[in-house]
Amino acid sequence: MNDSNNSGDKTLTVPPTKTLSLKRPVEQGVVRQSFSHGRTKAVVVEKVKRRAHEAPKAPVAPAASAPKPAAAAPTPPAAPIQQGAPAQARPPVKPIPPRPQTGVVLRTLTDDERDARARALNDSRVREEEDRKRQEAEARARSERENRERAEREAAESRKKEEETRLQRDLEAKRRAEDEARRRLTPGAAPAAPASTEGDHGLSLTPSGNSRRPQQIVFSAPRPAAPAPSATPTPAAAEGRTTPASTAPGGAAPLGLRRTPIQPKLAVPAVKPARGAEAKSRGRLTVTTALASDGEERTRSVAAFRRRTQRLKGVVEQKERLSREVVLPETITIQELANRMSERGVDVIKLLMRQGQMHKITDVIDADTAELIASELGHTVKRVAESDVEEGLFDTPDAEENLVSRPPVVTIMGHVDHGKTSLLDAIRQANVVSGEAGGITQHIGAYQVQSPLGGKITFIDTPGHAAFTAMRARGAKVTDIVVLVVAADDGVMPQTIEAISHAKAAGVPLIVAINKIDKPDAKPERVRAELLQYEVQVESLGGDTLEVEVSAKQKTNLDKLLEAISLQAEVLNLMADPDRPAEGTVIEARLDRGRGPVATVLVQRGTLAVGNIVVAGSQWGRVRALIDDKGVNCVHAGPSFPTEILGFSGAPEAGDRVAVVESEARAREITEYRERQKRDQAAARGGSARSSLADMMSQLKTAGRKEFPLVIKGDVQGSVEAICAALEKLGTDEVAARVVHAGVGGITESDIALGEASKAAVIGFNVRAHKEAREASEKLGIEIRYYNIIYNLVDDVKAAMSGLLAPTLRETMLGNAEIREVFTITKVGKVAGCLVTDGVVERGQHVRLIRDNVVVHEGKLSTLKRFKDEVKEVASGQECGMAFENYQDMRQGDVIECYRVEEIKRSL
Secondary structure, X not given: OXXXXXXXXXXXXXXXXXXXXXXXXXXXXXXEEEOHHHOEEEEEEEEEOOOXXXXXXXXXXXXXXXXXXXXXXXXOOOOOOOOOOOHHHOOOOOOOOOOOOOOOOOOOOOHHHHHHHHHXXXXXXXXXXXXXXXXXXXXXXXXXXXXXXXXXXXXXXXXXXXXXXXXXXXXHHHHHHHHHHHHHHOOOOOOOOOOOOOOOEOOOOOOOOOOOOOOOOOOOOOXXXXXXXXXXXXXHHHOOXXXXXXXXXXXXXXXXXXXXXXXXXXXXXXXXXXXXXXXXXXXXXXXXXHHOOOOOOOOXXXXXXXXXXXXXXXXXXXXXXXXXXXXXXXXXXXXXXXXXXXXXHHHHHHHHHHOOOOOOOOOEXXXXXXXXXXXXXXXEEEEOOHHHHHOOOXXXXXXXXXXXXXXXXXXXXXXXXXXXXXXXXXHHOOXXXXXXXXXXXXXXXXXXXXXXXXXXXXXXEOOXXXXXXXXXXXXXXXXXXXXXXXXXXXXXXXXXXXXXXXXXXXXXXXXXXXXXXXXXXXXXXHHHHHHHOOOOOEHHHOOOEEEEEOEOOOOEOHHHHHHHHHHHHXXXXXXXXXXXXXXXXXXXXXXXXXXXXXXXXXXXXXXXXXXXXXXXXXXXXXXXXXXXXXXXXXXXXXXXXXXXXXXXXXXXXXXXXXXXXXXXXXXXXXXXXXHHHHHHHHHHHHOOOOOOHHHHHHHHHOOOOEEEEXXXXXXXXXXXXXXXXXXXHOOOOOEEEXXXXXXXXXXXXXXXXXXXXXXXXXXXXXXXXXXXXXXXXXXXXXXXXXXXXXXXXXXXXXXXXXXXOOOEEEEEEEEEEEEEEEEEEOOOEEEEEEEEEEXXXXXXXXXXXXXXXXXXXXXXXXXXXXXXXXXXXXXXXXXXXXXXXXXXXOOOOOEEEEEEEEEEOOOO
């Protein structure tokens, strides 16, 4: 079996004495590892012993006679063949017969494995092909880049050589000019020899003119002049140095020249081209260009060398400071001050440290300190106040030549339910009253109508409720004429008197409209007589105040009222300039969910157009749309024109003045200043300290006051303002309403969260809660109360606040009893045997124990017995037994007073 010569058998065999293994021999060693802070650690590592590569050995033919055993000893290697021996001298090499092999037959590859191997080979070929192509592309790009860089270097070297040649020519021309000047100044001097390129010396000449610094002129190739025939060489010449030919025989330099020692000329440095040219020629600096620069040296600039020399010499070049005009507000940060002075912030901080003040660059300093710093650094200062940003915003005079007539602004004022809105509806032929909740006006409105005499009249309708005092004041503030509406059947009422006060405070003329003359109980004479008490004298009584008897329901004498208004406007001669930036006043403001912040503005001067940038209080915006009182979009709004403005960043406050500015930057500056003012005022109100004794007593009195927190959201700014004012008047020393938040718009989820955090009630006036807010209120258990009439809102809040008031305790006397004997009963205590002298004694009521006309105890009656039975009450003249709660000190002769305590609820 061992001699079988099966050459086609490729079976893998394993010797029986050895195990098939692919592992290399492994040795172990110990390595000490070092860590930070001097720590070490011994680690056991494995060493892999690599297999030594031996020279190939010549095969040896086995003996033909004897078969070779499987485990035969290794054959010694044959002698090496000499290199010089001929090929035919070598012994023939016989093929080695295959060794018989035994072992396990490996399985053949399946079709899937063969396909997978073929796919792997194909993928490797594709990857190799892609790598080869990529390497070829990179090689081509690299060669192109190297060629381009080589061309750029050659061009730079050529330009460098040209520059050196030009400089050489310039130096040669300067040398010839100097030699010619020296020859002319020195009599008998020999002409200068032509310059050589190597071994020349430098010559330094100093002109004797008015120049303060010596000017050194270096020649590239100065050659010493030929000496006279009779001259002997000087020691300087013997040492290899030359003396200028212009030196006088006596050693003195000629007039205008100074002799200087001549130093050997150094090699002319390479002239660095201009920055733009160098950057253009050098191209992008990469590793390839830096390593393959072909001798091109990157040297420091002349300016860097000069700065280094100055540092070594200790000379600091002082820069010339520029004096600037620095604008300083009331407060400024150090960084901003340094920027305005064009100085470093570090220098400003150093200056402050010298003065003993330690600051950071973000700290805020006052204007006085900033002025000292700016003056110290040589700058001029211009002090301004923060309020200067509003200069020129309002009240600029109109040009006389541009003034034209404008419509009058008429405000209708009076008591509630006296027919103000009905009268305006009759004039406008509208029906605003039908849309008002409760039949009362709760918003301020602005309208424009056509007068029967020609021209237009702008009307402002104000609410008559007592809470809308601020609205009426706003209406009188922006008006030209006030129409006081008084009901003929009701007479002068409190809000009528308040409207008269507002009109007098604004200094505007008054027209009295006596309304409801169609009623049977109307008495216009009574109204005229009552107005005399408040210094309002109508024309029928010899005064100067116009009066008109009207009926809004029957539309009686409406034309006479409009005629009176027109006549009064002609007397006032109202003029305005339409060709200037607009100014006006916010009549009302609200937050519309679909359109955003909407402000009703009365334009007083100028013309407002779509696209203008407007500022109102702490809000600004660009006018996106203008809508008149009829809901029609318009492009312009002239003087005395009421319009709704869309485009504000937020809802402005009612009563804010509106102005057109030239840029958004100015608008932001003004609004940021006003926002800071509001924050400062709020902080001052919140943290103000009590200064007087009366204030301290008031604070102590209100320290234990209960508060009723509220979150109020309304439809317009004026309504919210009126609600807050009305609720503030409800407060007393014991309880008060505290408005946590008041705003315009629907009730949002943040309002519910605020109410939950502050334990406040949420109130919506003519608004509704959003869906998310409703879900949050249901989840947190917070009730949202909706109102559309201010009467109901104030009444409900008043009732809720009344519930916080402590009830009043009232005593009702029931009767008296006299103690005749005191008994001590086991496990019970002392019991008083009493005789009811008057009234009735009831069990469980309050009692007082009086001894010698002094009250010694107050408590409750715990036991009341008649003989052995517990009774509810004992009438006068009967005897009974009494025991007190938690009290045993009863004596004979004491008087027991029985009374009932009743709690009476209080209300505001």
